[in-house]
Amino acid sequence: MDGDNNSKGNNNIVLKLSITALLMFGFGFALVPLYDVFCEVTGINGKTDNERYQGKAFEKDITRQIKVQFIARNNDAMPWFFNPIEKTLTVNPGESILTYFHAKNPTLDRMVAQAIPSVSPGRAANYFHKTACFCFEQQPLDGLDSIKMPLIFVVDPDLPKDIKTITLAYTLYDITDKAAVEVKITKLSQSSINDSYLTRRD
Amino acid sequence: MAGPDKGFSRWLLATNHKDIGILYLWFSFAMFLLGGSFAMVIRAELFQPGLQLVDPNFFNQMTTMHGLVMVFGAIMPAFVGLANYMIPIMIGAPDMALPRMNNLSFWILPFAFAILASSLFMEGGAPNFGWTFYAPLSTTYAPPSVTFFIFGVHLMGISSIMGAINIVATIFNLRAPGMTLMKMPLFVWTWLITAFLLIAVMPVLAGAVTMMLMDIHFGTSFFSAAGGGDPVLFQHIFWFFGHPEVYIIILPAFGVVSEIIPTFSRKPLFGYASMVYATAAIAFLSFIVWAHHMFTVGMPLVGELYFMWATMLIAVPTAAKVFNWITTMFKGALTFETPMLFCIAFVFLFTLGGLTGLMLAIAPADMQYHDSYFVVAHFHYTMVAGAIFSISASVYYWLPKWTGRMYNETMGKVHFWIAFIGFNLTFFPQHFLGLAGMPRRIPDYSIQFADFNMISSIGAFTYGLAQLIFLFNIIRTIYFGEKTTEEQTWESARGLEWTLPSPLPFHTFERPPAIK
Numbered sequence: 001m002d003g004d005n006n007s008k009g010n011n012n013i014v015l016k017l018s019i020t021a022l023l024m025f026g027f028g029f030a031l032v033p034l035y036d037v038f039c040e041v042t043g044i045n046g047k048t049d050n051e052r053y054q055g056k057a058f059e060k061d062i063t064r065q066i067k068v069q070f071i072a073r074n075n076d077a078m079p080w081f082f083n084p085i086e087k088t089l090t091v092n093p094g095e096s097i098l099t100y101f102h103a104k105n106p107t108l109d110r111m112v113a114q115a116i117p118s119v120s121p122g123r124a125a126n127y128f129h130k131t132a133c134f135c136f137e138q139q140p141l142d143g144l145d146s147i148k149m150p151l152i153f154v155v156d157p158d159l160p161k162d163i164k165t166i167t168l169a170y171t172l173y174d175i176t177d178k179a180a181v182e183v184k185i186t187k188l189s190q191s192s193i194n195d196s197y198l199t200r201r202d
Numbered sequence: 203m204a205g206p207d208k209g210f211s212r213w214l215l216a217t218n219h220k221d222i223g224i225l226y227l228w229f230s231f232a233m234f235l236l237g238g239s240f241a242m243v244i245r246a247e248l249f250q251p252g253l254q255l256v257d258p259n260f261f262n263q264m265t266t267m268h269g270l271v272m273v274f275g276a277i278m279p280a281f282v283g284l285a286n287y288m289i290p291i292m293i294g295a296p297d298m299a300l301p302r303m304n305n306l307s308f309w310i311l312p313f314a315f316a317i318l319a320s321s322l323f324m325e326g327g328a329p330n331f332g333w334t335f336y337a338p339l340s341t342t343y344a345p346p347s348v349t350f351f352i353f354g355v356h357l358m359g360i361s362s363i364m365g366a367i368n369i370v371a372t373i374f375n376l377r378a379p380g381m382t383l384m385k386m387p388l389f390v391w392t393w394l395i396t397a398f399l400l401i402a403v404m405p406v407l408a409g410a411v412t413m414m415l416m417d418i419h420f421g422t423s424f425f426s427a428a429g430g431g432d433p434v435l436f437q438h439i440f441w442f443f444g445h446p447e448v449y450i451i452i453l454p455a456f457g458v459v460s461e462i463i464p465t466f467s468r469k470p471l472f473g474y475a476s477m478v479y480a481t482a483a484i485a486f487l488s489f490i491v492w493a494h495h496m497f498t499v500g501m502p503l504v505g506e507l508y509f510m511w512a513t514m515l516i517a518v519p520t521a522a523k524v525f526n527w528i529t530t531m532f533k534g535a536l537t538f539e540t541p542m543l544f545c546i547a548f549v550f551l552f553t554l555g556g557l558t559g560l561m562l563a564i565a566p567a568d569m570q571y572h573d574s575y576f577v578v579a580h581f582h583y584t585m586v587a588g589a590i591f592s593i594s595a596s597v598y599y600w601l602p603k604w605t606g607r608m609y610n611e612t613m614g615k616v617h618f619w620i621a622f623i624g625f626n627l628t629f630f631p632q633h634f635l636g637l638a639g640m641p642r643r644i645p646d647y648s649i650q651f652a653d654f655n656m657i658s659s660i661g662a663f664t665y666g667l668a669q670l671i672f673l674f675n676i677i678r679t680i681y682f683g684e685k686t687t688e689e690q691t692w693e694s695a696r697g698l699e700w701t702l703p704s705p706l707p708f709h710t711f712e713r714p715p716a717i718k
Binding site for chain 2: 006009010013014017018020021022023024025026027028029031032035075114116122123171173174175178
């Protein structure tokens with residue numbers, strides 16, 4: 001048997017297959033953005049843009065009306081009171097609408113919340129544009145405080161004709177812990193900067 | 203050439219493919235008994251409605267650990283062990299291509315499973331989120347031991363990937379002259395394709411648990427909607443691994459059955475080439491059907507339709523295989539030794555499991571079947587009657603060749619019939635339970651499910667007992683079995699392994715054999 005040839009061939013195969021395995025490990029992570037891109041392109045999963053809509057302005061389409069329903073709910077142990085001020089609106093596509101959601105923190109502690117929107121039917125997600133939304137940012141609220149949170153949206157006139165009702169559901173998450181961690185990290189790094197500054201001056 | 207070392211260092215420092223194969227096979231048997239004992243706890247609790255033996259959280263730990271240990275600890279290492287032992291012999295190679303890496307990939311496993319099993323004794327208990335470990339159950343709501351679980355999965359993944367690389371290198375580089383790809387035994391072919399599947403998807407699983415780790419400890423939000431992530435993303439990534447995984451488990455079983463059925467039918471395998479192409483087709487399709495596990499997450503209609511049709515397409519190559527096995531048996535001079543009995547049961551019961559798979563593939567019907575006992579029945583027909591039956595068959599088939607001693611045929615047949623009856627008693631009623639609406643992974647159930655559950659539990663204890671007979675028969679054979687030195691243990695067996703003496707010498711094919 002030709003030992004040299006074999007070990008060369010083995011090394012070659014091991015190298016190629018190890019690289020494949022590493023690439024597939026990367027592919028697992030690449031699935032995260034790919035999945036988002038796929039949902040965005042196809043408009044499935046009810047994922048809406050979580051950024052301010054900056055596209056073209058629309059002309060009001062007076063030939064049809066769309067019923068827009070609002071749902072507000074809390075995730076898990078979130079204790080806030082959270083509800084839409086108007087449960088249902090009837091709007092014309094292309095028309096810019098302002099509405100509010102109400103939130104109250106019934107606890108005595110300051111908390112931070114994040115609202116996550118979801119549109120159904122999923123096909124409507126790409127045609128529901130938000131020009132202002134409380135869901136774009138984290139919402140801190142002191143204990144026993146309440147707030148009226150604005151939403152400005154416009155329904156795209158290109159919305160498929162068979163969709164007559166759009167439901168926008170917000171789920172409110174308690175992210176106090178996560179927000180606190182971030183604050184702590186910035187504080188820590190700041191103090192370490194100061195420390196090193198002090199040491200150098202000494 | 204030197205013989206084996208004496209004592210424990212023979213096993214700890216093993217680089218001989220047969221020794222490593224033996225290690226893998228015994229390890230998988232130990233894990234099979236461990237996972238089986240978890241199943242006994244599950245079935246004992248479900249013997250009657252109400253909570254009798256264990257509390258619900260421990261019950262959930264049992265279902266989780268049963269699944270993990272059986273899939274990653276029992277079935278996969280058993281087939282890797284068979285591959286280590288048989289592939290070099292079947293292709294006329296002196297050993298595996300990378301013997302030292304082979305040693306490492308085995309010895310990682312006991313540590314991985316010690317870590318996983320130790321979580322049972324930790325505060326908060328073992329993982330309790332199901333073997334599919336869906337986020338956020340496995341992240342936000344997981345017991346603290348989840349980190350050990352993640353590390354265990356990483357280790358298993360590394361072991362599997364190294365094992366797979368070794369198998370591919372062996373098959374590509376060490377075939378005897380004249381052993382062309384299309385002359386390879388089907389067991390070698392199915393393992394070659396399985397190895398590629400492993401290399402492609404085990405890293406994706408590693409990625410999924412790494413993301414869990416980061417979500418739990420490093421403040422990322424891959425699977426947490428609050429931070430802009432998506433729990434459904436977890437299911438997509440998991441099943442991108444998970445569906446090829448079920449073929450990783452079943453393809454080597456196809457290979458084993460394709461070796462054994464021709465032997466006891468005294469005919470060559472019908473449709474060898476079509477078997478190879480069907481295996482490749484199944485492997486390819488396994489990558490594009492993953493979301494059929496997720497019909498109820500709220501996919502759009504086009505998604506449901508695509509995954510439904512693509513899944514049903516898998517029935518075509520699979521059916522080609524089943525017809526080939528049946529045609530091999532057709533008008534053959536059949537005898538029914540224990541390995542053949544297991545293989546015939548495999549063909550029959552695996553086909554039933556495939557048919558319920560087709561039922562589950564119908565998206566609108568799946569809305570009802572999803573997460574019910576129907577699913578449990580379905581995948582046990584494929585995993586137990588598919589993978590475990592074929593492993594049992596292969597042990598009986600090759601044990602005389604490995605040990606130079608014949609197993610007790612009567613005891614083998616008793617094992618088969620008790621296992622066959624016990625298996626069907628356990629899992630056939632679960633179809634009815636599922637259709638009637640009993641959900642899976644629950645420690646207590648509504649009173650109308652009581653009778654079928656009791657039958658199912660009795661069947662499970664019976665099946666468990668059968669495995670002890672199996673274990674006894676193997677040990678008895680090794681020490682007291684009737685000696686056989688025949689090269690050809692089975693009169694019509696084909697393949698290079700039957701040209702070698704029994705028991706197999708420590709080193710084989712140091713000179714490559716001539717292939718006709």
